[in-house]
Amino acid sequence: MKNSIVILLLILLSVLLIFSFHFIPEQxxxxxxxxxxxxxxxxxxxxxxxxxxxxxxDYRAFDSLGESTVIFATVSAIVLLLSFKTLPVSSQGLSFIVKNTFGFLAPFIFLFGLYVITHGHLSPGGGFQGGVILSTISIILSIVYGSAYDYRKYPPKTKTLLETGGALLFLFIGGLGLVLKGYFLANVNPLINEPGRLISAGVIPYINIGIGFKIGAGLAIIFYSMIQKTYVEEELKS
Structure with missing residues (x-):
């Protein structure tokens, strides 16, 4: 029953998306x-x-939506292929000095990632670049503290929620353009402000936020799934 509802919703969204092409104004x-x-x-x-x-x-927002869909499909495929063991694999991590050094640096990496995401319409950067920076926090946690520590602090369900939430935010903004301007992913401007300010450029900053969390969580999921498989293979060999 649940799968049928999901399939029906996907078909409905696809029809609405295709139908919206007819309402794109002449440029x-x-x-x-x-x-x-x-x-x-x-x-x-x-x-x-x-x-x-x-x-x-803006000009090629559909391309970015397609790229995000490819990443989503990649994450789903890797998790499906490597999910034969669902329990986290414990590991000791690195030395005391390395752990404390990264513990000091992690908040600064997080702030820098958020800066790159939220200022993507003002300076070089954006959701894709900032998302990669955020993903390094989880990846380095798995290396420095061990995969079990990362699993407890940032479990796969949390990462999945962040990735799904980022994708849904992207789609919601696209739907907002469909409602307000008549075509999907139209750059509406709910908070009008002059260029150069943090809140400006229409919906572009909000798309950056959605993409940032989606990319960050997606790459972290891919990394954890792959190292989990590696540890399991090593245990089987021993």
Whole structure:
């Protein structure tokens, strides 16, 4: 019954997504090259100082949605293939000095990752880059403190919720554009502000947040699934 509901919802969302293409308004014909158009009018049309982010989450937002879907499929496939053992595998980790050094550095890595995500429309960075930085915290925890420690602090269910929440936020923002402007992933601006401020560029910063948590949690899940398999193989050999 539950699987049938999920399949039905996916089919409904797919139909709505395809149907929304008919309502995309006609765009201005680009006389010069696309690059020239984005350079000269990108800030005016998107409000993003970072034109790379403007391309990823406005002009070519469907591409970013596709990339996120590929990552989601990759995480799901790896977890499915390597989930033959569900219990965490204990390990001792590294030395006392290494553990305390990373314990001191971890909050700064976390803050830097959040900065890269939330300022992606103002400076180089964004959800993909910031998400990779956040994932390193869980990855290094598994190496420095041991896989069992990472499992207790950040269990797979928590990471799955973060990844799913990031994907749903992306889809919700896309649906918001469909409701308010008539087509999916339209760059609506619920909090209008001048370019250069933290809250600006329409929905681009919020897409960055969703992508950041999705990428960070997804890469952490992939790493834990792979090292768990390695430890199990080593136990079987011994």
């Amino acid at each position: 201005e014909i680009v006389v010069d090259s696309t690059a020239e158009h984005i350079i000269t009018k990108g800030l005016q049309e998107t409000g993003s100082l970072n034109l790379v982010t403007a391309i990823l989450y």
